[in-house]
Amino acid sequence: MKKGIVSAVLATGLLMAGTADAAEYKVDKAGAHAFINFKIKHLGYSWLTGRFNDFDGKFSYDKNKPNESKIDIVINTASIDSNHAERDKHLRGKDFLNVKKFPQATFESTKYEQVNDKEAKLTGLLELNGVKRTITFPVEKIGEGQDPWGGYRVGFSGETSLKLKDFGIDYNLGPASTHVTLELHIEGIRL
Amino acid sequence: MLKNSDQGYGWVSIAVHWLMAVAIFFMFGLGLYMVELTYYDAWYKGSLDLHKSLGIILMGVWLLRVAWRQLNTKPKALPGPKLEQIAARVGHQLLYVLMLLLLLSGYFISTADGRPISVFELFEIPAVPWSFDNQEDIVGDIHFWLAWSLIGFVAVHMLAALKHQFINKDGGLSRILKASK
Numbered sequence: 433m434k435k436g437i438v439s440a441v442l443a444t445g446l447l448m449a450g451t452a453d454a455a456e457y458k459v460d461k462a463g464a465h466a467f468i469n470f471k472i473k474h475l476g477y478s479w480l481t482g483r484f485n486d487f488d489g490k491f492s493y494d495k496n497k498p499n500e501s502k503i504d505i506v507i508n509t510a511s512i513d514s515n516h517a518e519r520d521k522h523l524r525g526k527d528f529l530n531v532k533k534f535p536q537a538t539f540e541s542t543k544y545e546q547v548n549d550k551e552a553k554l555t556g557l558l559e560l561n562g563v564k565r566t567i568t569f570p571v572e573k574i575g576e577g578q579d580p581w582g583g584y585r586v587g588f589s590g591e592t593s594l595k596l597k598d599f600g601i602d603y604n605l606g607p608a609s610t611h612v613t614l615e616l617h618i619e620g621i622r623l
Numbered sequence: 624m625l626k627n628s629d630q631g632y633g634w635v636s637i638a639v640h641w642l643m644a645v646a647i648f649f650m651f652g653l654g655l656y657m658v659e660l661t662y663y664d665a666w667y668k669g670s671l672d673l674h675k676s677l678g679i680i681l682m683g684v685w686l687l688r689v690a691w692r693q694l695n696t697k698p699k700a701l702p703g704p705k706l707e708q709i710a711a712r713v714g715h716q717l718l719y720v721l722m723l724l725l726l727l728s729g730y731f732i733s734t735a736d737g738r739p740i741s742v743f744e745l746f747e748i749p750a751v752p753w754s755f756d757n758q759e760d761i762v763g764d765i766h767f768w769l770a771w772s773l774i775g776f777v778a779v780h781m782l783a784a785l786k787h788q789f790i791n792k793d794g795g796l797s798r799i800l801k802a803s804k
Binding site: 510515516517518520521524603604605606 | 661662663671732733734735736738757758759760763
């Protein structure tokens with residue numbers, strides 16, 4: 433009898449833990465706690481940084497089953513913002529992002545391999561400028577827990593370097609500027 | 624001689640007309656050329672700075688020209704059917720409107736992020752305090768099509784002048800080459 437109660441409590445606890453952890457998250461776009469930034473060398477003398485202002489996504493993450501995590505992100509490439517209208521116009525044009533033809537860049541993960549509590553390797557299909565490529569890059573879990581307003585949040589960061597030519601962008605920015613670094617800082621709110 | 628008379632144009636109108644004619648063709652060519660330059664072309668930056676600086680100067684010239692046109696006598700319309708005279712008047716007004724819109728659209732591309740336009744690094748024209756989403760792209764397309772429209776109507780304008788000069792033989796071209804007494 434006692435044993436039965438204990439196992440029932442345990443089972444309930446596990447079930448609750450299960451439902452509490454195997455969760456779907458929505459990227460906190462509304463509160464702007466997610467950022468997709470880029471940087472590229474200018475002439476090899478300095479860094480130029482910018483960001484995409486409009487993107488959305490969702491992911492699933494369970495700290496007990498991290499390798500089942502999945503993430504989908506959609507970026508509206510026309511929202512590129514490097515704090516200079518004439519440059520942004522150029523970046524949206526046919527020399528770079530072709531936003532009229534390819535208004536969206538997407539990333540769909542295919543694999544999440546946990547390295548340790550904090551670090552993991554994320555693999556997925558990136559479509560940019562109409563070109564699809566599988567990329568793998570390291571991600572870091574920054575933290576997770578209750579927020580002060582009754583919600584539950586988890587956040588990750590990741591960074592990867594993309595060769596522009598791989599994505600059909602072969603405008604000559606000089607030998608020091610063949611790669612762009614993409615930085616993702618994603619906070620999700622549990623649904 | 625300096626001012627217009629009802630018989631023809633004075634030297635001020637003639638000078639400003641040809642100044643803007645040269646400027647329009649130069650700016651059109653420069654515009655088409657500069658957008659094809661790539662990052663490591665020596666003139667990548669300079670061509671755009673020149674285009675913007677000249678654009679602002681031309682805005683000033685346009686205002687003076689229109690003011691001069693309003694304050695001065697207008698030469699009589701060249702002889703011809705009423706419909707052609709109306710078409711000529713509307714056509715000339717259209718050229719002025721296209722020039723203005725072209726200049727304004729250029730201004731709104733470069734100032735879309737609130738940055739001023741530096742005119743030959745001598746002075747700056749500030750941006751207006753408001754803008755809209757993707758202003759530089761939308762106005763950029765408008766600027767492109769306005770430029771082609773202006774060149775199209777300039778071509779019609781030139782053909783009309785030649786027709787007056789050589790077919791109607793009414794001095795349609797010579798009155799913009801030599802001031803009236």
